[in-house]
Amino acid sequence: AVVSTQSTGNSGSDNIYVRTKIEGKKGDTQTGYLNNRHHDDFMKGAEDTFVVPGMKLVGKVKCIEITVEGSDAWKFDYIEIYCDNYRSPYYLDNADGVWMSADASEGESTLEIC
Numbered sequence: 088a089v090v091s092t093q094s095t096g097n098s099g100s101d102n103i104y105v106r107t108k109i110e111g112k113k114g115d116t117q118t119g120y121l122n123n124r125h126h127d128d129f130m131k132g133a134e135d136t137f138v139v140p141g142m143k144l145v146g147k148v149k150c151i152e153i154t155v156e157g158s159d160a161w162k163f164d165y166i167e168i169y170c171d172n173y174r175s176p177y178y179l180d181n182a183d184g185v186w187m188s189a190d191a192s193e194g195e196s197t198l199e200i201c
Contacts, residue, residue, distance in 0.1 A: 089176075090121065091134045091164040093184075099131030100161035103187070108152040109168060111145025118142065129161055144170070148177040150201035153187065160188040166200075 121137045167176040186194030
């Protein structure tokens with residue numbers, strides 16, 4: 088998966104824990120926490136790549152559910168999901184500019200994009 092953090096304001100985060108659930112025609116699978124060890128993920132304007140081994144094949148992607156934990160807000164531009172069995176990535180755009188946060192006063196803790 089490739090995750091792009093917005094480059095405006097305080098979009099980046101030092102303390103956010105992101106998980107995704109990928110829903111497809113043949114079922115769903117979860118990524119666990121997206122984290123590159125020894126790297127500052129989700130920084131303002133950055134594009135981070137996460138390799139998640141052992142995920143279940145779900146067929147054509149229908150939706151992705153993003154869940155966050157931590158004590159910071161974060162705003163992403165888009166998420167691209169790649170699978171070895173498909174040529175084209177599945178692109179999910181944060182078209183509504185939703186802020187993600189475990190704190191309800193700062194944003195949404197869960198967001199589903201279809």
